[in-house]
Amino acid sequence: MGNCFCKPKSKRKPKPYRLPTSTIGSPISDTHLIISDVLDYGSNDEYRFIDGRRFHNVENSKYFLPCDDDEFDRLYIKHYICKHIWQRNYSAPVKERLSSGGAHVLDVGCGPGTWLIEMSNEFPKSHFTGIDISPVFPREGKPDNADFMEANILDGLPFEDNVFDYVHMRFLITSFSTNDWKAAINEIIRVTKSGGIIEIVEEELEPRNDGPISRLLFSALLMDLTSRCIDFTIYSRMLDLLNDIESLTDVKKEEIMTPYGKWAGRIGSLLSDNTGLLFRTFKTRFLSTLGVENEVEYDKLIEAWYEELNEYKPYNVGYRFLATKK
């Protein structure tokens, strides 16, 4: 087993971990348990509180979604929507590698860790590490082959070069500027082994074929993201971006369309409810952006949006980008 050199929450580039050669009960696991146990989960330094919601407090991060129980519930449901739509948790051809054991998997921006825990249960002989800018992942009741660490990918990942067989990153679309995306992808490539696979999963923020109320509400969201320099259309250039990277090969894109709204049944309804929760989260901010008079009027607008989805029958587009490190 290798040694661990952990420096959590440093603004400087952390000294990298050396990954364990064995897959289960690794030093990462032991060290991380100590780190997460001493974090002050509720301190005001660790988080900011706005309109009764909790947000991260990391200086150089543009990520603006909350990190509290309501958001974890939303992400949990989102995970199962995504799994149902794609009928799988991954598209990368990694099943054999992960089943035979000894493989190291990294999930970047793992959030509450739902994907990672499912994967670590499915592949008990391989080792799974999740990192997130906020310590929102589980500390207890996780499989022995799963570990979580607090780390900001934009500060550099705390791992040595060429250590992961498979790196997964999902739903970071509201986190990065164009340059951040490039930096994050370079960092992912750095820690991926030669022959290792990278999978980036995203979806378009706005449903296609939607109506005027939908346009209005999404305009508030997009204005907010634009003001933070977030590149929320990266999926349209991701294939070119990956293809232009010399160290990558076998770059592919998969695409899936899902009907959006109650008219489309259970999944469509869950999808629109998931976005509806975000519109409600940013009620105070969007009120002024949209020039809506008060909260009652805003709530009426959201209800009208749900109705409008049934009229326009929009759909949502999701993507999976795959690449292999040469």
Ligand SMILES: C[S@@+](CC[C@H](N)C(=O)[O-])C[C@H]1O[C@@H](n2cnc3c(N)ncnc32)[C@H](O)[C@@H]1O
């Ligand atoms: C929308 S959530 C998605 C969570 C998870 N990937 C999933 O699919 O359920 C995005 C996550 O990325 C994390 N995140 C945002 N910026 C990050 C960064 N620079 N480094 C690491 N994690 C980041 C957030 O804290 C949040 O937990």
